[in-house]
Amino acid sequence: MEAELSPGPGPGCERPQLRAGGRDPSALRAEAPWLSAQGSGPRAAPVTVPAPPQGPSMGGGFAGLEFALPQEPQAADLGTPGTWAGAAGLPTPSVHIPVPGQRSPPGKARLDEVLAAAALTSLSTSPLYLGTSAVSFSPEPDLEPWREALAQPTDSYSSSSGDWVWDQASDQSSPSTPSPPLPPEAAHFLFGEPTQRKRKVSWGSPGRVDSSAAPDTHPVAQSAVQVVFQCLWKSCGKVLRTASAIQRHIRLVHLGRRAEPEHSDGEEDFYYTELDIGVDMLTNGLSSLAPTSPEAPVPPAFPHLDLPSLLRPLALPLPPLLSSAVPPKTCHGDHAHHAGEATGGSWEQVSGHSGEERSPSCSSPQGCLAPVHVDPQPTEGQATAPALPSKLGASLRKPRGDAKKCRKVYGTDHRDLWCTACRWKKACQRFLD
DNA sequence: TCTGCCGGGTT
DNA sequence: AACCCGGCAGA
Numbered sequence: 001m002e003a004e005l006s007p008g009p010g011p012g013c014e015r016p017q018l019r020a021g022g023r024d025p026s027a028l029r030a031e032a033p034w035l036s037a038q039g040s041g042p043r044a045a046p047v048t049v050p051a052p053p054q055g056p057s058m059g060g061g062f063a064g065l066e067f068a069l070p071q072e073p074q075a076a077d078l079g080t081p082g083t084w085a086g087a088a089g090l091p092t093p094s095v096h097i098p099v100p101g102q103r104s105p106p107g108k109a110r111l112d113e114v115l116a117a118a119a120l121t122s123l124s125t126s127p128l129y130l131g132t133s134a135v136s137f138s139p140e141p142d143l144e145p146w147r148e149a150l151a152q153p154t155d156s157y158s159s160s161s162g163d164w165v166w167d168q169a170s171d172q173s174s175p176s177t178p179s180p181p182l183p184p185e186a187a188h189f190l191f192g193e194p195t196q197r198k199r200k201v202s203w204g205s206p207g208r209v210d211s212s213a214a215p216d217t218h219p220v221a222q223s224a225v226q227v228v229f230q231c232l233w234k235s236c237g238k239v240l241r242t243a244s245a246i247q248r249h250i251r252l253v254h255l256g257r258r259a260e261p262e263h264s265d266g267e268e269d270f271y272y273t274e275l276d277i278g279v280d281m282l283t284n285g286l287s288s289l290a291p292t293s294p295e296a297p298v299p300p301a302f303p304h305l306d307l308p309s310l311l312r313p314l315a316l317p318l319p320p321l322l323s324s325a326v327p328p329k330t331c332h333g334d335h336a337h338h339a340g341e342a343t344g345g346s347w348e349q350v351s352g353h354s355g356e357e358r359s360p361s362c363s364s365p366q367g368c369l370a371p372v373h374v375d376p377q378p379t380e381g382q383a384t385a386p387a388l389p390s391k392l393g394a395s396l397r398k399p400r401g402d403a404k405k406c407r408k409v410y411g412t413d414h415r416d417l418w419c420t421a422c423r424w425k426k427a428c429q430r431f432l433d
Numbered sequence: 434t435c436t437g438c439c440g441g442g443t444t
Numbered sequence: 445a446a447c448c449c450g451g452c453a454g455a
Contacts, residue, residue, distance in 0.1 A: 405437065424447060427438055436455080443448075 228275045232432070239275070246272040404431045 229246035231238040233254045240246040250271045405428040406418035415423060419430035 407436070420446085422437085425438060425449065434455100437453090439450105439452080441448100441450090444446085 229272050230275050231272050233271050243272075243274070406430055 228239050228241055229243055231240075231246060231249060231254070233250065236254065238246070238249055238253075240249055254271060406422035407415075409431065410417040419428060421427055421429040
């Protein structure tokens with residue numbers, strides 16, 4: 001893993017990592033439990049990247065996570081592109097997938113195993129096929145961030161760049177290092193609960209509670225959580241797989257800064273969010289296509305998981321069926337609300353909402369996937385949206401957003417950390433509703 | 434009372 | 445345009 005240990009934002013590190021990133025880098029450990037199991041192969045090249053000393057610096061810390069991409073030559077025997085590469089014989093049993101996690105030596109794979117693998121593979125990779133151009137990121141925000149994100153080589157798994165790549169299959173991150181109990185909590189931690197954020201992050205204070213550290217003490221089994229980072233910049237929705245990548249993206253594309261992390265003041269941190277994505281579904285889906293809720297119109301759809309739709313929900317957890325009625329807004333919003341309600345409990349109350357996309361850190365994998373199938377075609381579907389908006393528009397004031405605002409997050413004593421809008425008593429631009 | 438932010442003023 | 449703030453209104 002040439003984890004591109006991008007130079008951690010040196011001083012920038014000082015900045016409390018509020019974002020997901022705040023969590024101990026280890027928490028983000030890319031290795032999916034099962035993946036690692038399989039991918040690590042005999043040499044047990046653990047994906048686990050010891051959190052670099054640089055502390056909370058996402059840049060550095062995460063960079064290290066760039067992911068241990070299973071680059072197993074042998075994987076080839078499966079005939080599946082890139083994916084499952086790491087599947088070559090692994091000592092470690094796959095904890096998450098009942099599927100033949102350990103492949104026998106090359107060429108020895110049994111038929112069933114192969115099939116299973118193939119299934120998984122297709123599943124996990126199919127989305128990737130949607131996009132083909134290899135574009136890490138365009139110089140400027142594109143209107144089709146998703147696509148962009150997708151536009152990665154299929155074998156992206158091995159992509160050393162670490163930039164993005166949605167290999168859900170391989171990525172079920174299960175932080176080997178303890179990290180806060182995920183889904184709901186993470187959500188709060190990240191966006192929903194200002195207090196926590198506030199508390200844990202002691203700005204510049206020596207004893208900086210490295211938000212990540214503490215939480216990381218629990219052994220977490222969030223097997224199903226995959227972490228991706230989404231750009232929150234307006235009209236951008238780029239999703240990258242690593243914090244460093246997203247930071248870079250933001251720096252370059254949106255902030256117009258140079259790529260050197262050293263120069264980073266950490267501002268990028270505010271423009272992206274971490275999304276936890278349940279992935280179990282995928283695996284489960286394979287082994288047993290009847291996940292938890294049969295009623296869910298979604299399950300069957302597995303096969304066509306298309307990345308875009310898959311990702312979109314992250315940002316905009318549109319409920320499966322209702323989605324069409326919802327405006328496309330991709331980047332901000334209280335989507336979580338909708339999601340929660342709509343899903344009717346699938347993913348019960350996703351994290352309060354938390355303005356920033358708390359992407360539904362769905363408590364249940366299903367919740368996460370549900371939206372996937374649904375094609376929130378609202379893309380242009382403004383038509384439907386009007387009802388509510390119009391009203392809002394009419395109303396003089398915007399309904400007060402619940403999202404954290406700079407004031408809340410940083411406190412009045414750190415006014416200097418507020419976004420300018422907040423400083424000017426304008427609508428917060430950092431924590432958009 | 435606190436908070437978010439509109440509306441409008443000043444630089 | 446950047447900046448500031450009085451004051452309103454929701455919580």
